[in-house]
Amino acid sequence: MENGEYSKELDMAVRVVHLACALCRRVQEGLLLVGNDLVKAKDDDSPVTIADWSVQAIVSWILSEYFGSQNVSIVAEEDVQTLSKPDSSSLLSAVVKTVNECLAEAPKYGLQSPARALKTSEILEAISRCNSTGGPTGRHWVLDPVDGTLGFVRGDQYAVALALIENGKVVMGVLGCPNYPLKKESFHYQYKAASPKLAQPCSDSLEKGCVIYAKRNCSGAWMQPLVHGNKKLEWPNSASLIQVSSIDDPALATFCEPVEKQNSNHSFTAGLAHSVGLREQPLRVYSMVKYAAIARGDAEIFMKFARTGYREKIWDHAAGVIIVEAAGGVVTDAGGRPLDFSRGVYLEGLDRGIIVCSGPILHEKIIGAVYASWDSSSL
Incomplete structure (x- = not known):
């Protein structure tokens, strides 16, 4: 070390x-x-x-x-x-x-x-x-x-x-x-x-x-x-x-999301996945193992859009974020801004959701798709 x-x-x-x-x-x-x-x-x-x-x-x-x-x-x-x-x-x-x-x-x-x-x-x-x-x-x-x-x-x-x-x-x-x-x-x-x-x-x-x-x-x-x-x-x-995967074609990318429906809108992420050309079925995985999968190159995208009223806690993301970034990946909220860990127990000021990608090309496509489809969503 x-x-x-x-x-x-x-x-x-x-x-x-x-x-x-x-x-x-x-x-x-x-x-x-x-x-x-x-x-x-x-x-x-x-x-x-x-x-x-x-x-x-x-x-x-x-x-x-x-x-x-x-x-x-x-x-x-x-x-x-x-x-x-x-x-x-x-x-x-x-x-x-x-x-x-x-x-x-x-x-x-x-x-x-x-x-x-x-x-x-x-x-x-x-x-x-x-x-x-x-x-x-x-x-x-x-x-x-x-x-x-x-x-x-x-x-x-x-x-x-x-x-x-x-x-x-x-x-x-x-x-x-x-x-x-x-x-x-x-x-x-x-x-x-x-x-x-x-x-x-x-x-x-x-x-x-x-x-x-x-x-x-x-x-x-x-x-x-x-x-x-x-x-x-x-x-x-x-x-x-x-290190993260080098795949930047959405058609070849693997996408992870939480298993639990109460804090992740699967229908919205399915629509996003379709609009950016993700062909693979999502891998629904418990826990921050999703961050590990991106960092290790086993998947390229992790998206999480919680339902209204759900507040993300810093302990669910802090370790994963620095590991993915160190491995070459990108982590932001759905507005493209870094997550803010300075405001106490919760990730306050989070813009809609969290997007974790193996590289900037996939990340930009997903951010663009969020803006294009947000108004028609039911979140």
């Missing part, structure tokens, strides 16, 4: 995301075996699992230990309200057990384990500490502990996303994608025809899972395969440079 500005922060972030991915894999295997007893619905009906809270706890604890809790401001998705309710005692116990088991493995990644098992109160405090609201000044870590929780509980795609924002600008990002097939063909096979096939052609777990990262003013975006517990891979893991 390169030296220079933010190199210490990036090194720490990559290690902690690898550790978080190992935790998520274990929890996901357990969910698929025993069912969804440990999945809760939040106030907005979105699901949350022991992995969400556990990852937030370990990231918060490790960053605070390393940089000093007084120096660490974390903007993150989860709070402890659900976890602190009287009927959540079994859930809380599971989180405490998961966090301590995970932290015991921290030395595998060159990270410090606590001297003793953390108490329930210490784990709740670590989760609660992630209560920053970001803003235009200062340094803020931005964490989505399990992005795509619905994909996670279904055994599908999800991501662990950690970014660093300084004075309103994203300066580094790390995306852990534990279920991402390392072969492009496997990814396309799984998501063609907009209906994910859960039975993957690659049964060997070594063929999936990676951590992708980038930082400002560094040479490109990098990918490491996940370290697997059953294989004695030494840390540090080997990294390879990734």
